[in-house]
Amino acid sequence: MITMQINAMNAQIWRNMSVIAEREPLMKRLSRYLNRLVKEREDATLMNKEEFFAKIERAEQQAKRGEGMELLPGEDLATFLKRNGYEI
Numbered sequence: 001m002i003t004m005q006i007n008a009m010n011a012q013i014w015r016n017m018s019v020i021a022e023r024e025p026l027m028k029r030l031s032r033y034l035n036r037l038v039k040e041r042e043d044a045t046l047m048n049k050e051e052f053f054a055k056i057e058r059a060e061q062q063a064k065r066g067e068g069m070e071l072l073p074g075e076d077l078a079t080f081l082k083r084n085g086y087e088i
Contacts, residue, residue, distance in 0.1 A: 001009075020026040040046060047055070062068055071080050081088055 017030070020030055059068070069080075069084050071077075075083075078088055
């Protein structure tokens, strides 16, 4: 999003909140909804499409540089972790 769109959206949100602020039941609903949004964003595993594909691209670049680890055929997870220096 470009800055002008963000500013316009921000202004619209504040205008709408000023209308909602006059009614206590609506404020309670808004508060519960905002809490859900914040909890959703706090989840580190959640990402948008662009973030997901950027993460995939970084992993592919790391693999090309030989920075990745590979599970060998027939190898179990415990053996893999030990081979890569993890104590279990």
